Amino acid sequence: MNAIIVSPWVEAPRSYAEPLYAVSRALAHRHPETQVHGLLGGEYGYGQHFENAVFEMHPYYWGDCTCGFDDREHAHYLTINQSPDYDTERAAFLASDRHAKECPVGWPNFRHKPSGFELRWYKYIGRGMEMNREVSAAELAEICAECIASLAVVDAVVEAPALPAGGAPALPAGGAPALPAGGAPA
DSSP, rough: OOOOETTTTTTTOOOHHHHHHHHHHHHHOOOGGGOOOOOOOOTSSSSOEEEEESSEEOOEEEEEEEESSOOOOOHHHHTTTOTTTHHHHHHHHHHHOOOOOOOGGOOSSSSEEETTEEEOOOSTTSSEEESSOOOHHHHHHHHHHHHHHHHHHHHHHHHHHOTTTSSOOOOOSSSSSOOOOSSSOO
């Protein structure tokens, strides 16, 4: 992957982070129970595991490689670290061996399927972001708007559950859920 890298110690410009926050916020409203939370990334700065036909989003993965690639990469490094052709040999290795599709270490944090655009961040959206190709802030905003629109299409296609006899849905145990401050649902 030819990555465009923003240093892990530098925040990405807000014009790049905000559209991704908007996608994360839309997902959080659909599935609040699966939203990942933290401190520095803000309420919607971490994303959640989600995939549909248009895009996928995953929070930063803190775990270890599950496919053995990291072990193979380390072993390969030990054989070439003193080689005068280190860069060439490393590039050839990385072109021929990657993390398995099932391994979370290899997943992008955000992927737009129609364009093939992928983005990775360190810990939270905006920090140390790497893109597989350069996009303008305006193009990223369009991509994210398409992703958010795809959520509405999915919601419109889902069939409403059948109502119980009598027509009114049953309230959950304990009565109706409390409304947030201001009285209107978010």
